Amino acid sequence: MSENKVEKVKHDKSGEHKSAKAGLKRFRESTMATLSKLSKAFLLPIALLPIAGVFLGVGATIAANTTEGSFGYYIGKVMNTMGDVAFGNLPILFAISVAIAYTDDSGVSAITAVVGFLVMNGIQxxxxxxxxxxTYGLLWWTGVPSGLITSNVGISSLNTGVFASIFVGAIAAYMYNKFHKTQLPAFIGFFSGSKLVPIITFFAVIPLSFVFMFVWPAIGKGLEWFGTNSGKLPVGLDSLIYEVIERSLVPFGLHHVFYAPLWWSSAGGSILGTMEDWAKSSDNPAxxxxxxxxxxxxxxxxxxLSGDQLKDKSQLIGDQYMMYWILGANNSVSKLAGFADKTDPLLTFxxxxxxGLNLGRFQSGKFGFMLFALPAGAVAMWLNVPREHRKSVMGIYFSAAFTCFLTGITEPIEFTFLFLAPWLFYGVHMPLASISFMLAGFAKVHVSMTVSGGxxxxIVFGLIPWNLGTNAWRVILIAIGMAPLYFFAFYFSVKYANVQVPGRAGEVKLFTKADVKAKKSEKVVGANxxxxxxxxxxIIEFLGGEGNIKSVDSCASRLRLTVNDASIVNKDGIMGLGGASGIIAKGTxxxxxxxxxxxxxxxxMKDILAKQRSVK
Structure with a gap:
C-alpha cells in the first residue's frame, strides 16, 4: 500500500474516532439535560409531601388516641385523610408534573397528562x-397477584407506582410540543392548536397501556423480588449502597430520579409479598x-389487604409509601371482622x-447526619477561620447548620465545600453519610421523612408515632456518634489541606450579607x-445572551437552565453577582x-428574555 493510501486510512480512522467521541459527548450532554428536567419534574409533587406528611402523621396519632366519634377523632381523621389523599394520588401528580416540566409550564400539557393517565388506566x-x-387475569396473564392491582383515581388497573405516569407525562409533553401550533383544515379548524393535543394523546397512550399490560406483571414481580431480597443483605449494606449512589447524585440534582422507584414502587419492597414469604418461612412455624x-x-x-375491601393498594409497595400506609387511617384492626371494638393498628413497624421487612432502610439514615453531624462539620469549618474573622462569618455558618438541623436542607453546607474542594464531598461527606445509613439499617430504625431528615x-415521624415501633431513640444514638466523626474529619481535612472556606481567605466569598438578606424574604420591592x-x-449576559438560553426553570434551591452551549457560560461572572454558592455547567x-x-x-429572567425575543 502506498504512503498516501496509508495516510488516508489513518486520517479516515482518526476522523471516525473523533466523530464517535463527539457523538458520545452529545449523547451524554442530552441525557444529562433530560435527566435534569426529569429531576425538576419530580420536585413539583415532592414539594407537596412535607405538609401532606405532617397532616398524615399528626392526624393518625390524634385519631388513634381519641374516642371514636368524638370531635378530636374526626379532626384527626380529616387531617390523616387529607395527607393520605396526596400520597395515594402521587402517580397522576407525577404525570402532570413531568408534562409541565418538558413544556415550559404549559397548563394544556397538564390537562393532556390527566387525559392520558385516565385513558391508559381505563383500557387496563x-x-x-x-x-x-x-388473583387477576389480564390478557394472557393469569394469577396476577392482587398487590399488582390497585385503584388509580378510582380505576382498577395495574399498580405501576410512578413508572407508567412518567411515560404518560412524557407522551403528553411530546404531543404538546409537536402539535400545539398545528393548523387543521377549515372544516375542522375548531380542533386546531392546543385543542388538538389531548385528542392525539387520547390515542397515543393506547400502545403504552398495552405495553405495560404485556410486560408489567413480570416486571412487577421482578421488582418485588429485588425489593424483598435486597433487604436481606447483612448489617445494613442495602442502606449503605443506596446512600453511596444517592449522595453521589446530589451535586447534579439527579438524586430524585434515583430514589423515586425505591420509595414509590415495589423495588422498595412489598407488604403483601413480605407476608406471603413469612407465611412459608421456616422461621415461622405458625x-x-x-x-x-x-x-x-x-x-x-x-x-x-389483598381483598376488595381495600381498593387502593398503591401504598403497599415502596419504602416511603408503605411507611405512610402504616401511619394511615386504613391501618386499623377495627377493619377486620370481630375486631370492631379495638383501636390498635393492624400492622406496626x-x-x-x-x-423481614425493614421499613425506612432508604430514609432513616438521613437523620443520623442531618441532625447533629453535618452541623458539626459546619462548626469545624468555622473554627478553621482565623479568630479575627470568625465573628463576621458566624451567622453564615450557624444559620446553615441550624437550617440543616431543623429542616434537613443540606445544600448551603454541602455546596460550600463541594465547590471549594470536591474531594471533601466525595471523600469525606459521602462515605460518612453512607455509614449513617448503614447504622440506621442495621439498628432497624423505622423513622420516615418527607424530603429531608431534620x-x-x-418529631412527626419518629416521636409522635412512637407506639408503632419507630425505634426513634436509636436515631439520637447514631446522630450523637456521627457528630464527632464529622467534626474531626472536617476540622483536620480543612486545616491540613488548607481548604479556603468562607472567611479563611479574603478572596473566597461564597456568601455575602446580601445572601443572608435574600434568604429572609423571597420578595424584593422598590429599589431592591x-x-x-x-x-x-x-445573568442572561453571563450565560451567553438570549441566543444561548433555551429554557429557564428552578427547583428548591437551584436556578436550572438549559443552554445551547455551556462552555461559553461565564461562571465567575455569575458568582461575582453574589448570592450563589456554586455552579454546575455541563453539556447543555x-x-x-x-x-x-x-x-x-x-x-x-423570563420577562427579560420574552422582551428580547419579541424585539427580534
Whole structure:
C-alpha cells in the first residue's frame, strides 16, 4: 500500500474516532439535560409531601388516641385523610408534573397528562378480570397477584407506582410540543392548536397501556423480588449502597430520579409479598396463623389487604409509601371482622420487621447526619477561620447548620465545600453519610421523612408515632456518634489541606450579607426590585445572551437552565453577582445554587428574555 493510501486510512480512522467521541459527548450532554428536567419534574409533587406528611402523621396519632366519634377523632381523621389523599394520588401528580416540566409550564400539557393517565388506566381496567383465589387475569396473564392491582383515581388497573405516569407525562409533553401550533383544515379548524393535543394523546397512550399490560406483571414481580431480597443483605449494606449512589447524585440534582422507584414502587419492597414469604418461612412455624401485635392473624391481615375491601393498594409497595400506609387511617384492626371494638393498628413497624421487612432502610439514615453531624462539620469549618474573622462569618455558618438541623436542607453546607474542594464531598461527606445509613439499617430504625431528615420530620415521624415501633431513640444514638466523626474529619481535612472556606481567605466569598438578606424574604420591592431585575439581566449576559438560553426553570434551591452551549457560560461572572454558592455547567445544562433567591430571579429572567425575543 502506498504512503498516501496509508495516510488516508489513518486520517479516515482518526476522523471516525473523533466523530464517535463527539457523538458520545452529545449523547451524554442530552441525557444529562433530560435527566435534569426529569429531576425538576419530580420536585413539583415532592414539594407537596412535607405538609401532606405532617397532616398524615399528626392526624393518625390524634385519631388513634381519641374516642371514636368524638370531635378530636374526626379532626384527626380529616387531617390523616387529607395527607393520605396526596400520597395515594402521587402517580397522576407525577404525570402532570413531568408534562409541565418538558413544556415550559404549559397548563394544556397538564390537562393532556390527566387525559392520558385516565385513558391508559381505563383500557387496563376494561381487560382486567377476577380469578378464583383472589388473583387477576389480564390478557394472557393469569394469577396476577392482587398487590399488582390497585385503584388509580378510582380505576382498577395495574399498580405501576410512578413508572407508567412518567411515560404518560412524557407522551403528553411530546404531543404538546409537536402539535400545539398545528393548523387543521377549515372544516375542522375548531380542533386546531392546543385543542388538538389531548385528542392525539387520547390515542397515543393506547400502545403504552398495552405495553405495560404485556410486560408489567413480570416486571412487577421482578421488582418485588429485588425489593424483598435486597433487604436481606447483612448489617445494613442495602442502606449503605443506596446512600453511596444517592449522595453521589446530589451535586447534579439527579438524586430524585434515583430514589423515586425505591420509595414509590415495589423495588422498595412489598407488604403483601413480605407476608406471603413469612407465611412459608421456616422461621415461622405458625404459618398463616402467626399472630400480629394487634391480635389478628397473618391470614386475617392478608385477606383484608389483598381483598376488595381495600381498593387502593398503591401504598403497599415502596419504602416511603408503605411507611405512610402504616401511619394511615386504613391501618386499623377495627377493619377486620370481630375486631370492631379495638383501636390498635393492624400492622406496626415491629410486626413487619419480624417478618423481614425493614421499613425506612432508604430514609432513616438521613437523620443520623442531618441532625447533629453535618452541623458539626459546619462548626469545624468555622473554627478553621482565623479568630479575627470568625465573628463576621458566624451567622453564615450557624444559620446553615441550624437550617440543616431543623429542616434537613443540606445544600448551603454541602455546596460550600463541594465547590471549594470536591474531594471533601466525595471523600469525606459521602462515605460518612453512607455509614449513617448503614447504622440506621442495621439498628432497624423505622423513622420516615418527607424530603429531608431534620428535627421537624423526626418529631412527626419518629416521636409522635412512637407506639408503632419507630425505634426513634436509636436515631439520637447514631446522630450523637456521627457528630464527632464529622467534626474531626472536617476540622483536620480543612486545616491540613488548607481548604479556603468562607472567611479563611479574603478572596473566597461564597456568601455575602446580601445572601443572608435574600434568604429572609423571597420578595424584593422598590429599589431592591430594580437591583433584582439588573441581576437577572446580568445573568442572561453571563450565560451567553438570549441566543444561548433555551429554557429557564428552578427547583428548591437551584436556578436550572438549559443552554445551547455551556462552555461559553461565564461562571465567575455569575458568582461575582453574589448570592450563589456554586455552579454546575455541563453539556447543555447549567445549575446555579442559590437557596431561595432563584424564585425571584427566574420570573425576571423570563420577562427579560420574552422582551428580547419579541424585539427580534
Amino acid at each position: 381496567s376494561a381487560l382486567l378480570k377476577h380469578e378464583t383465589g383472589g 404459618g398463616w396463623n402467626y399472630e400480629l401485635s394487634s391480635g389478628a392473624t397473618l391470614q386475617q391481615a392478608y385477606d383484608f 415491629t410486626d413487619l420487621e419480624k417478618m 428535627m421537624i420530620d423526626y 426590585q430594580e437591583a433584582a431585575i439588573e441581576k437577572a439581566r446580568k 445544562s447549567v445549575q446555579v445554587v442559590y437557596g431561595g433567591e432563584q424564585e425571584v430571579i427566574k420570573p425576571h
